[in-house]
Amino acid sequence: xxxxxxxxxxxxxxxxxxxxxxxxxxxxxxxxxxxxxxxxxxxxxxxxxxxxxxxxxxxxxxxxxxxxxxxxxxxxxxxxxxxxxxxxxxxxxxxxxxxxxxxxxxxxxxxxx
Amino acid sequence: xxxxxxxxxxxxxxxxxxxxxxxxxxxxxxxxxxxxxxxxxxxxxxxxxxxxxxxxxxxxxxxxxxxxxxxxxxxxxxxxxxxxxxxxxxxxxxxxxxxxxxxxxxxxxxxxx
Numbered sequence: 001x002x003x004x005x006x007x008x009x010x011x012x013x014x015x016x017x018x019x020x021x022x023x024x025x026x027x028x029x030x031x032x033x034x035x036x037x038x039x040x041x042x043x044x045x046x047x048x049x050x051x052x053x054x055x056x057x058x059x060x061x062x063x064x065x066x067x068x069x070x071x072x073x074x075x076x077x078x079x080x081x082x083x084x085x086x087x088x089x090x091x092x093x094x095x096x097x098x099x100x101x102x103x104x105x106x107x108x109x110x111x112x113x
Numbered sequence: 114x115x116x117x118x119x120x121x122x123x124x125x126x127x128x129x130x131x132x133x134x135x136x137x138x139x140x141x142x143x144x145x146x147x148x149x150x151x152x153x154x155x156x157x158x159x160x161x162x163x164x165x166x167x168x169x170x171x172x173x174x175x176x177x178x179x180x181x182x183x184x185x186x187x188x189x190x191x192x193x194x195x196x197x198x199x200x201x202x203x204x205x206x207x208x209x210x211x212x213x214x215x216x217x218x219x220x221x222x223x224x225x226x
Contacts, residue, residue: 004156031213040218041218042202042216042217042218042219043157043202043216043218043219048213090156090157092156092157099145099162099164099206101147101149101159101162102149102157102159102214104149104156104157104158105156106154106155106156107154107155107156
């Protein structure tokens with residue numbers, strides 16, 4: 001089944017403790033992206049990647065890191081999480097074609113205390 | 114730059130009522146337009162799309178027509194059901210290069226029996 005898989009679904013952590021949220025897609029998509037969703041603010045893009053070893057900042061990259069060493073994986077790293085990073089995070093992927101829709105994972109709800 | 118503006122929610126309707134969710138966009142060139150739906154506890158999924166002016170996208174009883182003259186892509190459904198309760202996102206694709214989408218803030222729809 002074609003899908004984008006994020007792990008974990010839920011994560012509670014403390015300020016400053018490094019964490020990684022994994023994202024994997026099995027559709028051979030070039031484009032991958034991370035978003036955070038907050039009430040009243042909609043979806044905001046954190047980072048995106050057009051292909052292996054190519055990553056770019058989105059609208060709200062501060063406090064986050066990503067890597068794209070393999071085409072299928074695009075982990076999101078929070079080196080020193082803070083409470084303002086408490087949010088719902090989504091990974092998404094798409095083929096690099098203009099009319100292609102995004103495929104989303106089911107989300108990771110992160111709470112930083 | 115590109116932007117998408119959606120009507121504020123929540124939109125609250127009774128079952129079998131007519132639904133309209135307004136979406137207008139600003140973009141250079143000829144973007145593709147999308148509606149995504151997010152059911153509770155899930156990621157976003159594509160609902161419908163239109164790739165050029167006057168195209169009508171349709172799916173699950175929902176329709177939207179790409180209106181270039183009014184830069185709009187309003188979502189409509191003739192008779193909503195309780196199961197349509199979700200958050201709806203309008204989006205466009207970036208033009209003139211690789212695919213990078215822009216999302217509206219989302220509109221919550223609540224349908225009562």
